[in-house]
Amino acid sequence: MRPSSRSTWPACAPGRRKSAACGLVTGVFxxxxxxxxxxxxxxxxxxxxxxxxxxxxxxxxxxxxxxxxxxxxxxxxxxxxxxxxxxxxxxxxxxxxxxxxxxxxxxxxxxxxxxxxxxxxxxxxxxxxxxxxxxPMLYSYQASLPRLPVPAVRDTLQRYLESVRPLLSDLQFQRATALARDFERSLGPRLQWYLTLKSWWATNYVSDWWEEYVYLRARSPLMVNSNYYAMDFLYVTPTPIQAARAGNVVHAMLLYRRKLNREEIKPLMIQGTLPLCSAQYERMFNTTRIPGVEADTLQHRRDSQHLAVFHAGRFYRLDLYHGGRLLGPRALQAQFQRILDDPAPPAPGEETLAALTAGPREPWARARRTYFGSGRNQESLRAVERAAFFVTLDSSEQGLLGPEPGRALDQYSKALLHGQCHDRWFDKSFTLIVFRNGKMGLNAEHSWADAPVIGHLWEYTLATDVFNLGYNADGHCKGELEPGLPPPQKLQWEIPQECQRVIQGSLRVARALADDVDFHTFAFKDFGKGLIKKCRTSPDSFIQLALQLAHYRDKGKFCLTYEAAMTRLFREGRTETVRSCSIESCSFVRAMTDPAQSASQRLALFRVAAAKHQTLYRRAMVGAGIDRHLFCLYVVSKYLGVDSPFLREVLSEPWGLSTSQTPIQQLELFDLRSHLDYISCGGGFGPVDDNGYGVSYIVIGEDLITFHVSCKFSSPETDAHRFGANIRTALLDLRALFNLPPK
Structure with missing residues (x-):
């Protein structure tokens, strides 16, 4: 066992390096x-x-x-x-x-x-x-946060057996119980001792192993399997000018980076009092995942003074400072326009080069070592990997377009999730994608942080773009051009035929993966949080029970369900799993599909199931979940070279339904009553299981919920649009159950 290798705290941009006073204030808080x-x-x-x-x-x-x-x-x-x-x-x-x-x-x-x-x-x-x-400053509470506790083995096993009971036959459950009890008596105490020992000296007994074994050692493509996306405003496009939107948004992100480096971002607080861990923010910028044959590494630099930009098959380096000053939105617009107007063709192999980051990790690691270790290729690759972040000026148009805006929204999701498989650098901490019609979005790498962290940046960016920076009447960025700006530097590549063949191999794998993704993104407008609160239940529990009902109607069976819950009440906490499919939720769903059950009986079962979900969610938040504990016990068993049939089976169980809520964290930036359209409609991710669904949702204001549903075309069991229709029906049925009128 070894401690987590943590990068240094983020530094300020040039001339803006994090001061000693900044560290002193945080150090004595x-x-x-x-x-x-x-x-x-x-x-x-x-x-x-x-x-x-x-x-x-x-x-x-x-x-x-x-x-x-x-x-x-x-x-x-x-x-x-x-x-x-x-x-x-x-x-x-x-x-x-x-x-x-x-x-x-x-x-x-x-x-x-x-x-x-x-x-x-x-x-x-x-x-x-x-x-x-x-x-407090951003990192002021880090040293005051408690460590994540290690649950007792007996408690975790009991909760595990309770979670799988509705999914197993009597015979299967007897076998699972026997395996669990044998583990509790024999190997469990020994593994628990080592894990407890680690928890005494490690800052967090889960996070370093979670980053390494779940993310960095995974050899499958990041695209679809790991990376996720965030969307622009759904109904509003502040400007149709691509370069102008890119200029404003990039400037807004750099303002956020400056606040981050100066620790001026307020730490998130529950109820305005209880701080959440801020450690994940440190690698938001200037970070790249470097491929390795057996395991990747995260390369985080203290500073970066440039962007890497991709357009029409060409790569560029765009410097962010001129004369020691950060470029303003108007100057950035001019630089992006220069890239858009550049007639230079891509070098041989350059157009599809980024497909290496979209395919399996091992071929990319070997190609990087063989073909990018010296000369022009090394210099150009360094410019990409050491950039503050990656920008793609996409040649397509996205959003609610054409005669079928619903289908267009599905394509918009797929464009953000995978694009053409060779026009995003999937290894960067995030890629900003700006489309030809001014629409935009993000594609984020997952190992360095979880979605709420990138969501915090995205909220600030959207609000700053529209409400603070704004545009002229003709759609251009405000401000003056800066004379004498050197043009962006086109990166030079010399990619031999053997490397081009490796690139094409990665591209074939990536395209097959992308073509198999079925996506359905839709806005549910019949009601939202306002009506759900009248039911005197948590909006998240309400939606999770609707998803259970929708899934049962869709497939005729229950499945192991993953819902992400944060553990950031603890230092370096990331996530824990809420197993939303419970005995209580299954009883409610069966009652909803049984015509013999009365409305009052169904309502009583709903309240029991919702209360159970809340209990499960609270347990996950306070470190009393199931899956991270069992995962770490499994890692200990591998370090010790011992085999556990129980742990092996638990960690191989498929998540037939993987769900996540996108929280709105900075309500003060948006006026959801007067300008409901000026909020991101969230984001989504690919399916976790080949025969399962991935569902992300965001509750916007009082009357809107947006869903992002993914699955695979190749599965005979799934259909994203069918499941979306079942979600709508389930939500309406829950409203009818409470006998509430339409809004």
């Missing part, structure tokens, strides 16, 4: 350097008044100072007082941080009904606010 000054002045004043708050310690410190003719007696006394003030201040810092960490270990507030806070929880919240300090 929840205290502040100003509080040290106050304490030092107070101690010195007490000394001048012939008071000794140190009870003799200042005198002893003074005695340890070396004798010097340059130090008078008052100066020695002053230095002793300052040393004592510093020690006392540091002791208070450690005490406050330890108290805050202890307070954040309490999670009983989750069990309380919304709007009915107990006196004990109110007291706890008051103490958290006292010890949490004021004006």
């Amino acid at each position: 929840p205290a502040s350097p100003a509080s040290w000054l106050v304490m030092a002045v107070a101690i010195l004043a007490s000394q001048a008044s012939r008071l000794d708050p140190s009870m003799g310690l200042i005198g002893k410190i003074k005695e340890q100072l070396p004798a010097s003719p340059w130090l008078s007696e008052p100066a020695r006394a002053g230095l002793g007082a300052l040393a004592f003030a510093t020690l006392l201040w540091l002791g208070l810092v450690v005490t406050m941080r330890g108290a805050l960490r202890a307070l954040l270990c309490y999670h009983g507030w989750m069990e309380e009904e919304h709007g009915r806070t107990s006196n004990a929880t109110k007291l706890w919240l008051a103490l958290v606010k006292i010890f949490a300090g004021r004006r």
Whole structure:
């Protein structure tokens, strides 16, 4: 077992490097350097008044100072007082941080009904606010966050068996129970001991292994299988000018990077009080996944002063600074327009070069080592991999276009998920894609962070693009052109025939994978969060139960269901699985499909199932889930060279339904009442299982839910549009169950 290899904290852009003061403020939080000054002045004043708050310690410190003719007696006394003030201040810092960490270990507030806070929880919240300090920076709470706890093996096994009970026959369940009990008696305690030992010295006992074994050691293509996408506004395109949209959006992202480097982004807080881990933000920019034969690595640079841009089969380096200053939107527009107007043809093999990042990892790793280790190829590849991020100026038009806008939206999703398989650099932390008609989106690599982190950047970018930067009446970026800007540099490649054959092999694999993806993206407008709240239930539980009902109607059976829940209440937390298909949800679904059941019986079962889902979600958030614990026990077994039939079977079970909610994290940036159209309609991902569905959804305002459904054409069991229709019907049936009128 080895600790996670963490990159350095992100640095500021040139001339804007992260200052020592920035690190000092974060390092002593929840205290502040100003509080040290106050304490030092107070101690010195007490000394001048012939008071000794140190009870003799200042005198002893003074005695340890070396004798010097340059130090008078008052100066020695002053230095002793300052040393004592510093020690006392540091002791208070450690005490406050330890108290805050202890307070954040309490999670009983989750069990309380919304709007009915107990006196004990109110007291706890008051103490958290006292010890949490004021004006925190992005990483201020990192050292105060508790470690993710390791659940007891018995508890995890019991919860596992409960989760699979509705999916197994009696005979299958007896076998699963026997395997679990044998594991609990024999191998489990030994593996648990090693895992507990790791949890004592590792910052987070899951995250480094999750990054390495789930992501970096995966040898299948990133495209579709791992990467995910984020969409633009659904009904609004701020400008139809491609270069102008790219200029504004890139400038907005760079403003975000500057705030990130200066730690000016506020840490996310639950209920405005409880901080979430911010560690995932550190590798958002200047990061690339480097292919390896057996395992990839993440290359994060402290800074990058350029972008890598792709258009019409050509690669460019676009410098972001001129004369020491960040390029404004108008200057960036001019630079992008130069790329669009450049008539130069691509070099042989250049047009499809990025297909290497879309195909299997091993051929790309070998090709990179063989053909890109020296000369022009090495220089050009470095320009791509060391860029702040990747930009594709896409030649197609996307959005709600044509006579069938619904089908066009499906194509828009596929364009963001995989494009032409050779026009995105899937290894970059994210690729910004700007289409010819001004529509845009993101494709993000998954290993460095989870979707809410890239979603935070995306929300800021959309809001800044429209509400802060804006466009002229003719659709161009505001501001003045900067004279004397050198043009973007076209990257040079010399790709031999053997390498071109490798590229074509990766492209064939990638195209077969992309062509097999069936996608359906749709906006559900009949009702939203506003009506669901009248049902006195969680919107997420409501939608998850609708998905269970839709899946049962679609396939006539239940399946293992994955719902992502964050564990960022803990340091370096990422995600845990909520197994949304439960005994209670299955009972409700069966009642909904049984004409003999009355509405009141169905409603009672719904409430039981929704309460169960909430319990499962809370368990996942506080580190009491099932799957990350079992995954880590499996990793320990591999390190020890022992085999566990139980763990092997658990980790091979297919997720027939994989779901995720895209949260809106910065509501203050958007006016959802007056400008509901000015919000991203979320994003999506490819199917996890060959015969299963992937479903992402976002609850927008009070009256809109957008769904992104994926599956594979090759599966005889799935159909994205059929499942989408079943989701609509299930949601309407739940509304009817509560006897609520249409909005």
